[in-house]
Amino acid sequence: MRQSFLVSIMVLSSIAAARADIIYQFNVNTGSISGTVGSLDFNFNPGPLVTQAATLDILDFGSDGTLAGGPSITGDVSGGPLPTTLTFDNGSAFNDYFEGFTFGSSLTFNVRLYGPAVNSPDGISTSGSTFAFSMFSDAAGTVPALTSDLTDGFATTIDVNLDGTATVTNFSSQTSIGSPVTAVPEPSGFVLLAAGGLFMLRRVRSHISGR
């Protein structure tokens, strides 16, 4: 019985280490363009090679600006409309949420990354996925705002790397992105919980046999 306990511990320990979801907190100072009738764009797309599945949520959207209330959605985007939570899957080439927006003084939302590519990278995929957030000072989404990337118009991009990590590239000085926040137990916690369960089971059986 002792041997089986040790083997169980070894098996559980050999499971690939699970990673936590990644959450970024976005806080954009839009005061400089307050009152501008513009637009917001969010897209989350796979890469051109072999890409592992990943999901992205836009959470807790808040602003004193005004959403136009008529989003244009392409690809695997569910939920919404803003400020309700949006969920993007990277299952198709172009997954996009675009909506008119009259800017107020600020804009906040959280981005949560999760799914196999984040939580359990397979090590064989060759492409990551990329999230892009853009602000425009026109309703058509052609004039970038609050960004130094005037070529592509991206305010911020987040790359989901092949190892499950994420890389943030921020072109907007008006945008602050909070450090990643973990939202689920660490993978080692699962192992300890399972080991504890097995330990308790052993104690109960030992007690019964001792009688």
Next chain:
Amino acid sequence: MLASTCRTLFCLAATFASVAWSQQCSCQPISPVSASANQCSQSGPSTTNGCGPFPVSALNAARAILAATNPAAAAAASCLNENNPACGINTSFSNYNGSNPTTATGACDHHDYCYSTCWAASGDFDFNSHKSVCDFDLHAELLRVCAVAEILGQDPQPVIDACNFFADAYYFGVANIPIVSSSIYGGDQTQACMCCSSSSPQPNISRNNASFATPACISNPPSGPPPDNSGNWTWDPTANGGQGAWVWTGPIPPPPDNSGNWTWDPSRGAWVWNGSGNPPSNGGNPPPTGCWHWDAASGSWVSDPCGGGGQPVSPNPIQIITSGDPNDKVGNKGAGSPQYVRSGQATNYSIYFDNIPTATAPAQKVMVTDQLTSSVVDMSTVSLGKISFVNNLITPPSTPLATIGTYSTNVDLRPAQNLIVNIVVALNQNTGILTWTYTSLDPSTMQPTTDPLAGFLPPGTEGSVSFSVTPKPAATGTQVTNQATVVFDVNPPINTPIWANTIDSTRPVSKVSALPTPELSPSFSVQWSGTDVGAGVQDYTIYVSDNAGSFTAWLTNTTATQGNYIGSAGHSYGFYSIARDLVGNIETSKTMAEATTNVTTAVIIPSTQVATTASGLAYSRVTQTFNGTVTVKNIGTTMIAGPLEVVFTALPSGVTLANATGSIGGLTYLTLSSASLVPGQSATVNVQFQNPGNVQINFTPVIYSGGF
């Protein structure tokens, strides 16, 4: 008793001479043909109604004649009784009771029976003689009645005179009135000898027909109308083996059959099907006379010119096969429906002629004439081809006819046929008329045969002539037409169909399409195309130059418009094409390459030495592109020499690399790094894709080491 069997004029004369004739006549009877196979079992008169019926007016007319010479007799004959015109007690002609050879009673009935007894078929008597016997018998029997009445003494002399008068009158009537001879007697004999029913129409028996044979009985005309209501039908009782048939007697040719389902269209000279349903397959049988072809589109038999065209067919008509049949007038097939030929190319023509199988005589003389146009063809180039008829083939010299003048030859058909066929071919260069003349000669005189049944081209055989001539140079699109005329003996000339060719004097043009530079692989695709005014491009010859060397043919006369050229890495190549059109015009020669390329020396880095990864692709609304990065890492143990290029192969349709460094071998590529990569080192390059269809973007990266 014996009188009824006396058959000679001598006996009859004796009969007339004496009322005691029965005691004096010792003539032997001539047997009728009662035992003959020709004697019908139902022989006998169709009617036995005594002497009559005669119209009263006829009897009165006879009494008037009698009154002129014997008024008392005429007065006695006042009863106007046809069987007893003398009106006496014992003068009734029905009193005669002869029994041999008939069972008839009365002289007139006996006469009827005689008419209805087949004598003529025996061969002993001709038609005319037999009737005379019957008539003489009648006369004798009538006179006998009168004689017996006189002997009995109960009738006065005027009555006896009247009796004799009417006996003569009746005889005169049956012996001399034509209707009695040609119709009544003929009909009775027909029934008796041919066993035809009394209602059958009678044959037109000649009274002089000494060999009255035994034709079959004649059928009644059908109860219905003729096959059509054209009014062109006549019932011929002798046709169809004596069974009778409707015979076409109209001025136009008869229809294909007698079904009544055909209507004559005079505007087209055609019998058109108007029956219910479809016409017979392929029209069934053509009209029985004339020359016809079946026009399936209009469902009609159309009259062809064979000396006919709706007129009676000539004894030796010819048949020129209509267009579509190769056996008519054939020239160079040429290219396409305009039958393009090259300017300056000799054109061959053959002219075929048939003596149709239904012709009734062989053709003795046939003349084929072909009118050439000097403004279109070069008369000096006319050369004769083979000449044929039936199984004979003549090969004239190939020397142009203009050089040898006239060509003439004799073909001796003996011993199979006692004819020599003289063939003369002549070209009148002034008029352009080229003529072949076949003449059937009598070997003994070497003059045209006078035997109407002799001729070199029997029915059902054909002949042909051929020649070649070169058209003069002309612009593309110029038509060259040719038509021949064939004359059989004295029949009217018949034109062959017109054979038309179109000149193509324009050279084709072509070029090799531009090639990617450099080519990634030593084996690369080369494409070319061409156009031609006129016949169209037939094929191409592709020339190649290797490293600026002289051009040599790579592909010769190929109909393909692309090919894979196998070169060598580091070599440069130039290509041009030379097209040939369908009539043989060849494109103007070239000396310069139309497409050039070189084969790269860069090499592919195997996947065991490099790992290629990519980021996700963020979509820019500004540029409307998908943007990301591609990273190449040296995972090997040796350095990879720069520069390095990423070639994007297998990109989906509609997806393009917007920021490509260039293209190679038809593929876009990005220069990754100009420097080398040591083991473990990576290099990253931005990628930007245009993807208007938002399709899944993917590609197979191929990493090259070495400059393109």
